[in-house]
Amino acid sequence: MQAAIILFPGSNREQDVHDALRRATGKEPLRIWHRDSDLPKADLIVIPGGFSYGDYLRCGAMAAHSPIMREVKARADKGTPVLGICNGFQIITEAGLLPGVLLTNQTLRFHCKDVHLRVETSQSVYTRRYNAGQVIRVPVAHHDGNYFADADTLDRLEGEGRVAFRYCSADGEITDDDNANGSARAIAGILNEQRNVLGLMPHPEDATDPLLGSTDGQGFFASLAEALA
Amino acid sequence: MNPDTGADAATIDQARQFGLADDEFKRACRIMGRTPNFTELGIFSVMWSEHCSYKSSKVWLKKLPTTGQRVICGPGENAGVIDIGDGDAAIFKMESHNHPSFIEPYQGAATGVGGILRDVFTMGARPIANLNALRFGSPDHAKTRHLIDGVVRGIGGYGNCVGVPTVGGECNFHPSYNGNILVNAMTVGLARADRIFYSKATGPGNPVIYVGAKTGRDGIHGATMASAEFSEDSESKRPTVQVGDPFTEKLLIEACLELMESDAIVAIQDMGAAGLTSSSVEMAGKGGLGIELNLDRVPTREEKMSPYEIMLSESQERMLMVLKPERAELARRIFEKWELDFAVIGRVTDTGRLVLTMHGRTVADMPVGPLVTEAPLYERPWTPSPALPELAATSVAAREPIAALKALIACPDLASKRWIWEQYDHLVMGHTVQRPGGDAAVVRLPGRQKALAIATDCTPRYCAADPKRGGAQAVAENWRNLTAVGATPLAVTDNMNFGNPERPEIMGQFAQSVEGMREACLALDYPVVSGNVSLYNETNGSGILPTPAIGGVGLLDDAAKAATLAFKREGEIVVVIGETTGWLGQSLYLRELFGREEGAPPPVDLKAERRNGDFVRAQIVAGAVTSCHDVSDGGLLVALAEMAMAGGIGATLSAPQDRPAHAFWFGEDQARYVVTCRAPDALLQAAQKANVPARIVGKTGGAALTLAGGNAISVAELKRLNEAWLPAYMAQ
Numbered sequence: 001m002q003a004a005i006i007l008f009p010g011s012n013r014e015q016d017v018h019d020a021l022r023r024a025t026g027k028e029p030l031r032i033w034h035r036d037s038d039l040p041k042a043d044l045i046v047i048p049g050g051f052s053y054g055d056y057l058r059c060g061a062m063a064a065h066s067p068i069m070r071e072v073k074a075r076a077d078k079g080t081p082v083l084g085i086c087n088g089f090q091i092i093t094e095a096g097l098l099p100g101v102l103l104t105n106q107t108l109r110f111h112c113k114d115v116h117l118r119v120e121t122s123q124s125v126y127t128r129r130y131n132a133g134q135v136i137r138v139p140v141a142h143h144d145g146n147y148f149a150d151a152d153t154l155d156r157l158e159g160e161g162r163v164a165f166r167y168c169s170a171d172g173e174i175t176d177d178d179n180a181n182g183s184a185r186a187i188a189g190i191l192n193e194q195r196n197v198l199g200l201m202p203h204p205e206d207a208t209d210p211l212l213g214s215t216d217g218q219g220f221f222a223s224l225a226e227a228l229a
Numbered sequence: 230m231n232p233d234t235g236a237d238a239a240t241i242d243q244a245r246q247f248g249l250a251d252d253e254f255k256r257a258c259r260i261m262g263r264t265p266n267f268t269e270l271g272i273f274s275v276m277w278s279e280h281c282s283y284k285s286s287k288v289w290l291k292k293l294p295t296t297g298q299r300v301i302c303g304p305g306e307n308a309g310v311i312d313i314g315d316g317d318a319a320i321f322k323m324e325s326h327n328h329p330s331f332i333e334p335y336q337g338a339a340t341g342v343g344g345i346l347r348d349v350f351t352m353g354a355r356p357i358a359n360l361n362a363l364r365f366g367s368p369d370h371a372k373t374r375h376l377i378d379g380v381v382r383g384i385g386g387y388g389n390c391v392g393v394p395t396v397g398g399e400c401n402f403h404p405s406y407n408g409n410i411l412v413n414a415m416t417v418g419l420a421r422a423d424r425i426f427y428s429k430a431t432g433p434g435n436p437v438i439y440v441g442a443k444t445g446r447d448g449i450h451g452a453t454m455a456s457a458e459f460s461e462d463s464e465s466k467r468p469t470v471q472v473g474d475p476f477t478e479k480l481l482i483e484a485c486l487e488l489m490e491s492d493a494i495v496a497i498q499d500m501g502a503a504g505l506t507s508s509s510v511e512m513a514g515k516g517g518l519g520i521e522l523n524l525d526r527v528p529t530r531e532e533k534m535s536p537y538e539i540m541l542s543e544s545q546e547r548m549l550m551v552l553k554p555e556r557a558e559l560a561r562r563i564f565e566k567w568e569l570d571f572a573v574i575g576r577v578t579d580t581g582r583l584v585l586t587m588h589g590r591t592v593a594d595m596p597v598g599p600l601v602t603e604a605p606l607y608e609r610p611w612t613p614s615p616a617l618p619e620l621a622a623t624s625v626a627a628r629e630p631i632a633a634l635k636a637l638i639a640c641p642d643l644a645s646k647r648w649i650w651e652q653y654d655h656l657v658m659g660h661t662v663q664r665p666g667g668d669a670a671v672v673r674l675p676g677r678q679k680a681l682a683i684a685t686d687c688t689p690r691y692c693a694a695d696p697k698r699g700g701a702q703a704v705a706e707n708w709r710n711l712t713a714v715g716a717t718p719l720a721v722t723d724n725m726n727f728g729n730p731e732r733p734e735i736m737g738q739f740a741q742s743v744e745g746m747r748e749a750c751l752a753l754d755y756p757v758v759s760g761n762v763s764l765y766n767e768t769n770g771s772g773i774l775p776t777p778a779i780g781g782v783g784l785l786d787d788a789a790k791a792a793t794l795a796f797k798r799e800g801e802i803v804v805v806i807g808e809t810t811g812w813l814g815q816s817l818y819l820r821e822l823f824g825r826e827e828g829a830p831p832p833v834d835l836k837a838e839r840r841n842g843d844f845v846r847a848q849i850v851a852g853a854v855t856s857c858h859d860v861s862d863g864g865l866l867v868a869l870a871e872m873a874m875a876g877g878i879g880a881t882l883s884a885p886q887d888r889p890a891h892a893f894w895f896g897e898d899q900a901r902y903v904v905t906c907r908a909p910d911a912l913l914q915a916a917q918k919a920n921v922p923a924r925i926v927g928k929t930g931g932a933a934l935t936l937a938g939g940n941a942i943s944v945a946e947l948k949r950l951n952e953a954w955l956p957a958y959m960a961q
Contacts, residue, residue, distance in 0.1 A: 012479065055390070
């Protein structure tokens with residue numbers, strides 16, 4: 001599986017996801033600078049975390065209008081898996097690949113901590129190695145991860161099984177206390193209609209190494225390695 | 230009219246406004262052979278400010294040991310460099326941003342982080358970890374909440390955006406900081422030992438390049454502001470605080486590191502305090518050369534900036550470089566890729582003079598050498614701090630230990646700082662093996678098995694009571710914290726925060742702290758490789774507690790062998806390493822329960838410190854202990870409670886009968902650790918052989934800390950008390 005990681009000025013979690021992909025696939029991902037006009041052939045396109053353009057405007061808004069995003073969209077339309085993590089999730093929602101927006105955390109503060117996520121569907125290239133209902137522990141690190149969409153959109157996401165992850169307690173309960181940022185219906189990650197585009201705020205890439213406290217994110221990358229082999 | 234520059238000569242009144250003493254002004258006139266003009270005077274005043282010249286501290290700092298087998302570059306460059314084996318080097322420094330953070334906490338703290346990052350990547354290192362040592366005033370003081378909020382947001386706002394994990398630090402409170410908070414930021418970077426970049430200019434004719442952000446009118450005379458006491462009107466100094474742009478910093482890091490892969494750079498220096506002035510003067514001064522700058526070419530973001538404003542601006546995210554001429558185009562392409570300004574603003578000369586031109590006129594022409602070498606140097610008078618009497622444990626009332634523990638674990642200094650460090654991205658880069666909250670942060674090196682352990686430490690109340698002992702204790706506790714995770718401590722950076730050095734008692738605190746640090750650094754083979762001095766931390770004549778903050782870096786050969794403080798399993802034996810006499814002078818027990826800040830602080834026996842630490846480290850590396858924690862603020866029972874909370878496992882504990890229980894549990898004797906193990910006999914025998922005191926104090930297990938024959942408290946309740954204070958305080 002060949003992954004391509006798109007870099008914007010201000011991306012800063014590219015190495016984390018690079019290492020996680022390499023560990024899972026045994027292959028070095030490509031690094032693509034946002035101004036490179038040609039997006040090489042890739043089995044997976046990743047938009048990593050960070051603060052693209054400093055996020056001095058609405059998070060992800062500048063990067064979403066970068067020329068390379070037109071090509072990313074075209075590839076996504078043709079079925080190439082596109083993964084947006086954290087700032088990447090913000091960018092692909094701003095670019096219209098996914099519905100909804102990421103608002104400022106309910107506390108108005110940045111939070112870096114481990115959270116529990118309930119895997120809501122195993123029906124995707126990202127989650128096939130998990131069981132629906134399985135609880136995993138991975139970190140979040142963001143200031144603007146409060147997912148919002150109107151009620152119809154949320155109903156539709158739920159009805160079509162496109163909610164991939166929700167914030168939950170260690171036992172898998174959905175509670176306000178365990179909702180890391182105030183997201184609507186505790187949504188942490190969603191899929192597009194074709195189920196090839198995933199955006200999520202938490203960082204499974206930072207939970208793939210036993211030395212760093214959790215390996216619960218390994219299933220995420222193992223899913224991709226298996227599905228796209 | 231001034232014949233050289235066509236500008237009016239400056240006046241002694243202007244010199245005073247710039248913070249120059251009258252005889253310093255006379256000295257400047259003598260060096261110039263005439264009265265300097267306004268721009269030149271500005272340059273003298275910042276170069277000779279306390280902040281840039283270290284004029285009060287230098288004679289004392291020279292006493293610190295700065296060399297050793299591991300030292301590649303000691304103090305004097307942008308940061309210190311040590312050899313960590315395999316061709317790798319760690320580059321690190323700690324620096325204060327105290328004055329600006331009090332005036333404008335968000336930007337003051339943010340730009341403190343930005344400045345220390347630049348000091349480290351200027352030398353060729355990729356920053357891999359940030360830490361912060363913070364001191365705030367009393368929680369009851371009207372400004373404290375606002376300052377914590379702003380400082381924490383500022384540190385997070387900057388560090389999170391540049392993508393360098395903030396992995397540790399410390400935060401405590403004392404009324405002496407009500408008018409002068411301390412924000413000390415530390416960065417550690419990783420470089421190849423044969424690819425270190427220095428600031429010495431060479432090669433007359435080589436181009437001088439300005440890169441990074443544009444120059445504005447922010448931060449003008451910031452270094453001077455940081456070299457004076459505060460009074461009621463300190464609010465009016467807000468315009469001297471710089472504004473940070475972490476996004477530009479991130480681009481600057483990437484662009485500089487990309488350029489450093491080539492052989493283009495002759496010399497490089499970040500524009501920190503005193504901006505373009507100090508960077509150009511230092512580069513030329515180190516090379517024994519001159520420098521010519523055309524100020525029309527300096528990228529500015531405001532119109533009609535005067536030469537004085539351009540030279541003294543402390544706008545952030547800027548660098549000055551001397552390049553090989555044939556590589557200038559390559560460098561330009563790299564900086565344009567990263568959308569950063571790149572301007573050839575001058576050249577290196579062999580005249581030994583700093584010559585500035587603007588609009589076709591020479592606006593300053595002054596000798597470089599004397600600006601540096603003839604800077605004022607003061608041997609300020611000092612008086613030793615009066616020794617305080619030892620406090621007998623029997624003169625302190627005995628509280629029931631569990632009740633005392635409950636009070637201590639919830640007090641501001643010991644309460645969990647989770648609320649702070651969860652606002653910092655401490656995981657980005659994917660190498661944080663030990664997160665904040667332990668004795669030291671542990672950061673694995675990319676692609677390697679080894680890791681660095683990093684911690685910052687100082688116990689200001691000890692330093693106030695006995696500066697020499699306090700200085701030694703700060704170094705020793707830092708060494709102990711690195712040892713407690715299993716690392717071999719290698720070297721330190723220091724951040725000397727004191728009051729007004731023109732007062733003999735303050736100068737005495739400084740001199741004696743250095744003496745204590747010196748003894749500890751020598752005894753522990755722990756040289757000082759970089760540092761920063763922040764004086765005049767006073768408001769209306771009232772100074773802070775002397776605070777020589779120590780940032781230490783240690784090496785673990787195998788990151789997987791790092792010890793943590795959490796109790797791991799039930800049924801393990803809990804052993805205290807080191808002698809417990811029950812020293813209550815200057816203890817938190819005394820202060821928090823009785824409001825008494827009294828007595829001599831605990832003695833620092835450096836031989837015992839070394840012996841006990843070397844023993845503990847060897848046990849950790851050998852896998853003989855399952856957890857380890859240093860014993861410091863609050864004493865033994867607090868350390869045990871912290872281990873229980875971290876592991877979610879309780880313990881049953883007992884104190885010896887031959888001394889007062891409150892002294893045993895809450896005394897703050899130094900050179901101590903708590904470890905747990907499964908085979909205590911072997912451990913005790915090994916300790917005896919090494920002449921290291923070791924005593925079994927209990928056994929892990931259950932859901933509570935239980936004192937044999939006494940009270941108990943559940944670990945859940947301890948956690949609740951420990952975690953509740955700071956979020957509740959900040960929510961008020």
